[in-house]
Amino acid sequence: MSMKSTIRKNGSSNGRLSIGLLCRLAIFASLILSTSGCNYFIALGYLIGGPPQVEPMFEQVTKKSLTDKDIRVAVVCYASEDLKYECENIDHIIAHQVTYQLQNVGKVDVVPNDEVRAWMIQNPDWDTASEVGAAFDVNYVVFIDVSEFSLYERDSNTLFRGRCEAIVSVYEMETDGEGKSIFSHDINSQYPIQIPRSATDVSYDTFRMEYFSRLSDEIGRLFYPYLSGDDIANAT
Secondary structure, three states, rough: OOOOOOOOOOOOOOHHHHHHHHHHHHHHEEEEEEEEOOOOHHHHHHHOOOOOOEOOHHHHHHHOOOOOOOOEEEEEEEEEEHHHHOOOOHHHHHHHHHHHHHOOOOOOOOOOOHHHHHHHHHHHOOHHHHHHHHHHOOOOEEEEEEEEEEOOOOOOOOEEEEEEEEEEEEEEEOOOOEEEEEEEEEEEEEEEEOOOEEEEOOOOHHHHHHHHHHHHHHOOOOOOOOOOOOOOOHHO
């Protein structure tokens, strides 16, 4: 939610101004307690104008946008059989969550994940992201290649800490049905960032879906803008 507010010059503006000012002062005070040195100026910037918005990496690198007019996207995720054995349907879950994030947060026109999954089941010998792109006649394919995934802290079965290593690539489709890679980025995800979560505080299923939601947002931020302070809530 944006911290910016507009104060109208009328009889009721004083009350709104007082409430808004108090809220910002409270936020500023909390930021001051957790920052030092030059970071005071960053905190002051938050107070005045709200946290700055970060341009998505995909747009910075390619000068293209998935939200451009008449652009349609498909999301594909690949995970090895070993990873799917440890976490059933991990590839479909990640693809589903990222599709949701791109559509609902990024306002991207995305092929419904159920349709992509049905095609992949009917075509088990598919080999490249371009094949999926050609099948659905899209402009781009977001391909997520997962190499490592775990929900537990290393060497522990009583502490939760989601971890994922993956490569996120984007293939731009040509009119002949071929695709070329125009973007690639390594994902090294960890959540919570600072300390793991005790298995006595949260159920496995709850943490599992919580982490998938977090991971899909990390991937989604490659393609849609976000606020620079959004990671604060995910630290613990």
